[in-house]
Amino acid sequence: MAExxxxxxxxxxVVFPVGGKQIHAVNGVSVDLAPGEALGVIGESGxxxxxxxxxxxxxxxxxxxxISGDIELNGRSIMDLPEKEMQKIRGKEVSMIFQEPxxxxxxxxxxxxxxxxxxxxxxxxxxxxxxxxxxxxxxxxEMPDAEQRIGCYPHxxxxxxxxxxxxxxxxxxxxxxxxxxEPTTALDVxxxxxIIRLIQKLRKETGMGIVxxxxxxxxxxxLVDRIAVFYAGQIVEQGNTRDIFRNxxxxxxxxxxxxxPRLDTESRRLYTIRGSTPNLTTIPEGCCFAPRCPYATETCxxxxxxxxxxxxxxxxxxxxxASLN
Amino acid sequence: MKSILKNKQIVIGxxxxxxxxxxxxxxxxxxxxxxxxxxxxxxxxxxxxxxPFGTDYYGRDVWTRILYGGRIxxxxxxxxxxxxxxxGTLIGSVSAYFGGAVDFIIGRIMDVFMSFPMLxxxxxxxxxxxxxxxxxxxxxGIPCIPMxxxxxxxxxxxxxxxxxxxxxVSMGSGxxxxxxxxxxxxxxxxxxxxxxxxxxxxxxxxSSLGFLGFGIPQPTPSWGLVVNEGKSFMFQCPWTAxxxxxxxxxxxxxxxxxGDGIRDYLDPKIRNSYL
Ligand SMILES: Nc1ncnc2c1ncn2[C@@H]1O[C@H](COP(=O)(O)OP(=O)(O)OP(=O)(O)O)[C@@H](O)[C@H]1O
Ligand SMILES: [Mg+2]
Numbered sequence: 001m002a003e004x005x006x007x008x009x010x011x012x013x014v015v016f017p018v019g020g021k022q023i024h025a026v027n028g029v030s031v032d033l034a035p036g037e038a039l040g041v042i043g044e045s046g047x048x049x050x051x052x053x054x055x056x057x058x059x060x061x062x063x064x065x066x067i068s069g070d071i072e073l074n075g076r077s078i079m080d081l082p083e084k085e086m087q088k089i090r091g092k093e094v095s096m097i098f099q100e101p102x103x104x105x106x107x108x109x110x111x112x113x114x115x116x117x118x119x120x121x122x123x124x125x126x127x128x129x130x131x132x133x134x135x136x137x138x139x140x141x142e143m144p145d146a147e148q149r150i151g152c153y154p155h156x157x158x159x160x161x162x163x164x165x166x167x168x169x170x171x172x173x174x175x176x177x178x179x180x181x182e183p184t185t186a187l188d189v190x191x192x193x194x195i196i197r198l199i200q201k202l203r204k205e206t207g208m209g210i211v212x213x214x215x216x217x218x219x220x221x222x223l224v225d226r227i228a229v230f231y232a233g234q235i236v237e238q239g240n241t242r243d244i245f246r247n248x249x250x251x252x253x254x255x256x257x258x259x260x261p262r263l264d265t266e267s268r269r270l271y272t273i274r275g276s277t278p279n280l281t282t283i284p285e286g287c288c289f290a291p292r293c294p295y296a297t298e299t300c301x302x303x304x305x306x307x308x309x310x311x312x313x314x315x316x317x318x319x320x321x322a323s324l325n
Numbered sequence: 326m327k328s329i330l331k332n333k334q335i336v337i338g339x340x341x342x343x344x345x346x347x348x349x350x351x352x353x354x355x356x357x358x359x360x361x362x363x364x365x366x367x368x369x370x371x372x373x374x375x376x377p378f379g380t381d382y383y384g385r386d387v388w389t390r391i392l393y394g395g396r397i398x399x400x401x402x403x404x405x406x407x408x409x410x411x412x413g414t415l416i417g418s419v420s421a422y423f424g425g426a427v428d429f430i431i432g433r434i435m436d437v438f439m440s441f442p443m444l445x446x447x448x449x450x451x452x453x454x455x456x457x458x459x460x461x462x463x464x465x466g467i468p469c470i471p472m473x474x475x476x477x478x479x480x481x482x483x484x485x486x487x488x489x490x491x492x493x494v495s496m497g498s499g500x501x502x503x504x505x506x507x508x509x510x511x512x513x514x515x516x517x518x519x520x521x522x523x524x525x526x527x528x529x530x531x532s533s534l535g536f537l538g539f540g541i542p543q544p545t546p547s548w549g550l551v552v553n554e555g556k557s558f559m560f561q562c563p564w565t566a567x568x569x570x571x572x573x574x575x576x577x578x579x580x581x582x583x584g585d586g587i588r589d590y591l592d593p594k595i596r597n598s599y600l
Contacts, residue, residue: 057495084499091496098495103488108510117506118496169496 004075006177006209007033007056012069014051014060014233021281025051027233027288028069030307035176038203038210040220040241042256043230044277049213052230053179057094058086073177092122095170096179097163100186104166105154111138111165112150115172122173137168140205142198160191164198171202177209184219196223218260221245229253232278232288235307239314249316251293287319295320332590338521338582345576349395356389361544369562379564381554387565391572394546397458399576401547402527405466409527410520413473418504418512420474421481432478435471443468447530451539458541465530469523476519480512514591521584525577532573548573 014026026048033039041049054060056071058078071078073093078086098104106114115137116130125133131150138146141164154162163183170178180199184192200223203210214220220227221241228238229252237250248254255273275292284290290300297319305317329335348355364384372379378387420431438446450456451464484490485508493507528548534540535549536556543550548569555566 059491059495087497087499089497090494096492096495098488098492100488104492106489106493106507106511108513109506117493117498121497121502166492169492 004035005032005072006035006037006074007211008070008072008075009052009056010070010072012052012055012071013067014048014055015066017064017066023280024283025233025280026055027283029230029233029235031228031235031238033177033209033211036207036209037226038212038224040224040227041211041213041230042215042217042220042227044215046277046280047230048233049215049230050181053096053181053211053213056179057090057096058083059096088122091118091170091175092173093175094177094179095173095175096181097166097170097183099182102154102159102162102186105162107154109153110150111152111154111157115150115165115169118169118172133172134168137172138165140171140202141165141168143168159187160194163187163191163195167195167198167202171206171208174206175208177211179211179213181213182215183212185214192219199223216260217245217256229256233280234288234317236289236318237314237316239310239316240312243312243314249310249314249321250289250318251295251320252289287317289318329590332586334582334586335590336586338579338584338586341575341579342583345395345572345579346399349392349399352389352392352396356392357386358389360385360389360393360546369558371562372564378568379562381551381562381565382558387551387568390546390551391548391569394548394551394569395572395576397541397545397547398528398531398549398573401458401462401465401531401541402524404462405469405527405530406520406523408462408466409469409523410473410516413470414477414509414512414516416470417474417477418481418508421478422485422500422504422508428478431474435474438468439471441468443526443530444533447534448537448539451534456539456541458545461531461541465527465534468530469527472519472523472526473516476515477512480515481508484508484511514587518584518588518591521580521587525580525584528573528576528580 009029009031012026012029013024016023016025029048029052031039041053043049051060055067056073060067073089078089105111112131112134115134116127119125119130119133120127134150135146138149143149143161143164149157157165184195187195196219199210199212210224212220212224224241226238227241227244228235229250230236231252237244237248237253244253245257248257252273255271258271259273273292278288278291286299286301286303287293287296287305290296293300299319303319305319307315307317308321309315310321362385364380366384367380368382368384370376370380376386376388378391381387381390416431420428446468447464450467451461454460454463456464490503490507493503498506531540531547532549532552535547536553538553540549540553541547551569552566552573555562555569559566
């Protein structure tokens with residue numbers, strides 16, 4: 001134990017058997033998080049971000065999925081914890097908010113009751129206490145007219161307000177870690193920035209750690225201390241947000257940064273990374289990004305690049321990481 | 326709530342059922358109250374003053390027998406449907422939510438049930454249980470369980486995949502809590518629809534069993550029994566079986582209309598609130 005980590009994922013692998021084939025959704029991911037730290041997780045659709053962090057709450061059904069590696073929360077491995085113990089962790093120590101705020105609320109239950117549920121579950125509050133706390137929580141997430149809103153059904157709220165309600169539910173029991181799985185993807189841009197600012201504010205107030213999953217580099221930049229870039233079920237690069245933006249080591253990261261539309265340059269068209277997302281049914285011999293990489297050499301196609309440490313707590317899995325800069 | 330009154334099926338069905346229930350409840354006030362004493366000199370009287378629906382082979386007042394019979398028939402149907410609804414819904418939701426071997430075994434048992442005609446299963450269960458007034462609802466209700474089971478199971482399967490059950494799991498809810506708090510309340514509208522048509526089905530089943538002579542034993546009148554007694558004199562005095570049949574038909578119609586109406590009424594609402 002070097003230092004105390006709130007979350008430590010070691011060589012996580014998740015394989016889904018689907019119709020005789022195997023989908024290698026997560027392929028040896030190692031990442032950790034200090035208490036109160038904010039980690040940004042970036043990557044294209046389907047690269048295993050959700051599967052990796054759903055595993056932290058053991059939300060992936062296994063079987064059928066085959067999960068190996070180790071996940072520790074506050075130094076305790078959860079891999080062999082029984083379901084009953086996991087239920088105590090979920091929502092209490094670690095909470096998760098999801099992409100679609102409209103689908104994640106029960107349509108036939110009032111917002112207040114839904115927020116109260118985890119308070120009653122984990123804190124043993126009575127309904128009355130829990131509803132009072134629900135109002136406070138809704139105020140904390142800056143819901144207008146909080147007293148009235150606890151009596152609303154989800155379909156009476158707009159998308160942004162629903163996401164605020166979701167956040168209130170997630171934060172009800174003051175978890176030490178919040179996993180936000182693309183919480184703003186389904187929202188329009190102004191609401192999106194409001195929600196980001198809200199999460200920023202809540203982080204300052206509560207000191208909780210955050211894993212913020214997104215496929216948009218621009219969205220996470222202002223929010224997180226560190227970034228992990230996912231590609232094909234692996235982390236290809238991680239490091240401090242500043243360093244990654246200033247000086248990306250991996251060609252894929254560099255491509256992602258170039259993809260952020262900018263208003264201050266003259267370029268006429270948006271940059272895209274050529275090629276399409278990798279096939280997860282086979283693990284390539286060499287670097288998984290090689291088929292799309294402009295710098296790929298023979299070595300890249302045949303030898304798998306190892307995670308190499310770089311100064312400033314960075315790491316990158318690329319044969320050319322040192323030479324490209 | 327106002328828009329529910331715009332649905333003609335619900336209004337007609339509801340009024341029909343309400344009327345019949347009211348008549349049946351008020352039976353002691355609007356009939357002689359004597360449904361069993363034999364009055365042979367006055368047998369087979371045609372409908373007329375004193376006997377609005379005439380009298381039967383034993384000279385008993387048919388109007389009285391039908392209203393008191395309705396008490397039995399309706400309460401048997403309510404008990405049977407409740408039994409089927411509670412069992413079918415619980416088994417269906419648990420079976421679907423847990424899946425795997427449990428689901429497979431329960432599914433096959435239900436398949437076996439469904440491969441018999443309902444009336445035959447009722448007969449067999451009735452004979453095994455030696456059905457009396459008290460246990461009649463079992464032989465009618467048990468064969469209805471698969472109706473509720475199938476509906477609940479398929480709805481549970483689709484609701485289980487919706488985000489809010491996943492969100493509830495991620496907040497630490499256990500499986501029973503999720504089934505009871507999150508899945509069943511969302512299946513409830515569908516349960517109401519099946520409940521209404523099952524009520525109609527159970528009334529018919531009770532009548533059919535009575536008609537076949539396997540219903541509620543004498544002398545307690547039930548609609549099935551009244552039809553059964555009337556059938557031998559179908560031509561001398563059609564009113565006995567005729568009026569009883571009419572009550573059965575109107576009640577079943579009422580419940581079917583109500584069920585269809587509820588389905589139509591809830592459908593757009595369900596779609597809206599689920600989006
Ligand atoms: N239950 C499952 N069964 C089979 N395959 C699955 C399952 N869940 C995920 N996968 C596969 O695993 C891969 C990674 O999925 P994941 O949801 O983690 O992607 P993601 O990075 O979160 O993408 P997005 O940005 O679209 O949310 C995908 O190819 C997906 O098809
Ligand atoms: Mg995802």
